[in-house]
Each structure stands twice: as C-alpha cells, then as structure tokens.
C-alpha cells in the first residue's frame with residue numbers, strides 16, 4: 359500500500375499558526391484505527407456514536423447525493439482527523455463551523471476544523487457529498503454493486519466508502535438513521551425498522567432506523583424494485599424481508615428460505631439467548647454476485663444462494679452472525695474465527711436438527727477428509743492473516759475447533775458458553791483471547807493447549823490432540839468417513855464472502 363499525500367502544505371502552515379502555544383499537544387488523528395490486517399481502515403482520535411444519513415439515489419445514472427451528520431466524541435487533543443470515504447465532498451462543517459478538507463491515501467478524507475478540538479469534546483460533523491459510486495475505487499476494487507434497477511452496498515470488510523463517510527472499522531460501532539429518497543416505484547432497503555415513508559414530486563423517501571450499536575461494514579443499502587414482506591418472531595421482533603421483483607426462477611427458493619427467518623431466529627434464540635436487535639430479516643436483490651453477508655438486522659443474500667432450491671443453512675449462518683459478529687463484534691479482523699467458526703457451527707447444529715448429520719459427524723468428516731499435508735491445515739483460524747481471512751479453513755476448521763471445545767468442556771459448560779458470550783459482551787467488541795478467557799471461566803478448565811492446537815498451529819492436530827478432543831475417534835483412516843447428508847447444502851454457502 360502506498361500512501362499518497364495530497365494535502366496542500368499551505369493549509370498545514372496556516373493551521374499551525376492558528377494554534378495557540380498552549381495547544382502544542384494538539385495533533386492529527388491517526389489515518390488508521392490500528393488494525394494490523396488493514397492499517398488504513400478506520401481512524402484515530404474520535405469515536406462515533408451516531409450516523410444520520412440523508413440521501414437521494416437515482417438508479418438510472420447511479421448518482422448518489424446527500425448529507426451525513428456524524429455525532430462523535432474526541433479521544434485526544436485533535437488538530438485534524440480523518441474519515442474514510444470515496445465520493446466527492448462539497449462541504450464539511452464541524453460543530454457548525456466550516457472546516458477545510460482534503461483527500462489522501464486510498465480512502466482518507468482529512469478534515470481540519472476551524473478550531474482545534476480538546477480531548478473528550480462532543481462533536482458534530484456534517485459532510486455534504488455527491489458522486490457516482492460505481493466510478494470510485496480503492497486499492498483497485500469496488501464493492502458497490504449496480505443492479506438493473508438500482509444498487510447494493512454490502513461487503514466485508516469494506517462497503518461504507520462508496521456511500522457514506524465513516525470511521526470504517528468494527529471497533530467504532532454506532533447507531534444509524536438512514537433516510538433515502540428514490541424515484542417512485544423503487545424501494546430503498548437498509549438496516550433496522552422502517553420508521554416511515556413519504557412521497558413528493560416523484561420521489562419516495564424511506565426512513566430506516568438501527569437503534570443498537572452497528573459496525574460500519576454491517577450498514578447496508580439496497581435500492582431497486584422489491585416486494586416487501588413483514589411478520590414477527592415468537593418474541594415479537596418485527597421481520598422485514600425484501601425480494602427483487604426480477605429474481606426469475608430463483609424467486610420461489612429465495613422466499614422458501616428467507617421467509618423462515620422467524621422460525622430460525624426462534625430456534626437460534628434457544629442456543630444464543632434473546633435476539634439482540636429491533637428488527638430482523640433479509641433481502642435478495644437481482645445481483646450477479648454470489649455471496650451472502652450478515653448485514654445487521656437485514657441480511658444480504660445473493661440469488662445464487664438459492665439456485666439449487668431452498669437453502670435454510672445459509673439463513674442459519676447469517677442469522678447466527680446477528681449474535682456472533684454483529685452483537686459481539688470482533689476487535690481486530692484477525693478475530694474472524696469468532697464470527698465464522700460459530701456461524702458455520704450453527705449450520706452443523708441445524709444439520710443435526712434436520713436429521714442430516716450430527717455436529718460430531720460433521721467435525722469428524724472435516725478432520726478425516728483433509729490429510730495432514732493438505733494446505734487446509736496451514737491456515738490458522740485464530741489468526742489467518744488478511745489473505746486467508748475468508749479461507750474455507752476459517753469456516754470448516756473453525757467449526758471443527760468449536761466441536762473440539764465442546765467435547766473438552768462437556769455439553770453443559772459448552773451451551774452455557776454459547777449462550778453466555780453474547781450477553782457477556784453485548785453490543786461490544788471481543789477477541790479470540792477474550793473468548794478463550796470466557797470459556798475457561800465458565801468451564802473452569804485451562805484451554806490454552808486446546809486453542810493452540812485447533813486454532814493457532816499451521817498444521818493438522820495430531821492423533822493425540824484429536825483423541826483428547828474426541829474428534830474422529832472411530833475413523834481408522836483419513837477419507838474413510840461417510841459424507842453427512844447436509845454437507846452439500848453447507849458447502850453451497852462457502853462463497854459467502856468470495857468476490
């Protein structure tokens with residue numbers, strides 16, 4: 359990554375002159391939040407509590423314009439700070455006063471307020487902007503998907519840059535009001551509850567609210583011609599699903615899967631505790647991309663997930679993330695196992711529930727079907743590195759590690775951990791280390807060697823480790839176990855995050 363500074367030097371000089379001598383401690387916030395996998399993602403020096411996005415989108419031309427109002431608090435004496443953003447900014451105000459701004463790096467918007475900001479100050483940042491998101495890229499790629507009738511913003515770990523300025527890292531979670539005007543006859547879908555809609559002069563405005571902390575990559579926007587269905591879970595959580603009117607032959611299978619959201623939330627509540635958000639549901643736009651994503655309260659599903667018929671397994675996976683990933687978010691992207699290992703494990707629990715193979719059979723199958731020299735085992739789910747963050751091993755080896763943990767601590771402790779974790783870290787962030795500590799606390803067992811063997815070694819755990827964890831006990835030879843019935847459906851969700 360090559361950082362390119364475009365900030366005009368004259369600006370920096372005049373700013374220095376404007377700062378009183380007593381303000382020598384004022385310095386720019388870091389251009390990244392400090393994640394070694396993605397050094398430029400997020401920013402330092404402030405913490406956002408709320409995003410208010412008031413937008414207008416024209417599907418025909420892909421023009422997006424709007425105003426973002428961010429409520430934040432400074433965490434250091436700030437002379438300047440960054441947001442992550444790619445669209446064209448026309449004005450920035452901080453606490454009501456015009457601020458100067460410049461772009462730098464791949465996606466930095468550097469904002470210099472008229473007056474330096476002392477640590478602990480509540481600030482309001484207003485950014486007016488416009489642009490054609492599909493013409494913008496960073497690091498040579500774009501995650502903004504145009505569709506025949508609109509567009510979709512849903513990707514991991516980056517999606518926000520194309521539609522709103524943010525502190526783009528899961529460490530800085532915030533609540534959201536997303537208001538989007540689209541041409542009459544078109545819908546705008548986002549997170550949470552639909553507070554209201556209004557129509558005027560050919561435009562319809564959709565006002566969405568997500569009222570619990572939400573990571574930036576879990577904020578989503580979909581514009582298109584959708585059919586919207588509503589319902590309620592047994593606990594009364596509102597369900598809002600949306601299906602593109604152009605899903606063709608995938609329409610039936612998509613609905614036969616996503617309409618089971620309420621049933622699956624009820625079932626998952628038995629394992630993970632009360633559903634943590636104000637709404638739930640999913641949307642299926644007419645995009646050609648293949649993955650699904652756990653966008654908070656409103657899961658994004660590619661129609662391709664339903665090309666072979668209904669697939670409740672992918673619904674289980676993405677809804678599990680509402681607890682494991684969304685409610686409790688990772689601290690750094692290296693902690694991805696807490697998201698994917700558990701979302702995959704829930705698919706195994708669902709397989710057992712459906713009578714298509716037990717979690718133990720699936721774990722044994724994963725262990726036996728990859729010989730020791732398979733590159734699969736070189737990926738460490740506990741710290742896979744940015745290139746292998748979404749490697750299949752993070753999912754399958756990750757879920758295998760969950761079964762090993764279950765066998766080590768016993769079912770009572772395991773299910774107490776599974777349910778207690780989202781409560782213990784509700785609406786916060788946690789690391790794999792935090793999880794190990796929590797599992798040790800609940801089970802009363804030291805789990806260092808278990809975590810090391812199953813999550814942190816770049817090699818297949820050997821026979822003694824497998825025996826200790828009761829994995830593949832009955833398999834004489836690798837590759838001799840029968841393939842569980844659910845395997846194909848679970849495998850079909852494997853391109854969850856693939857481009």
Ligand SMILES: [Zn+2]
Pocket residue numbers: 652675679697698701854
């Ligand atoms: Zn996932």
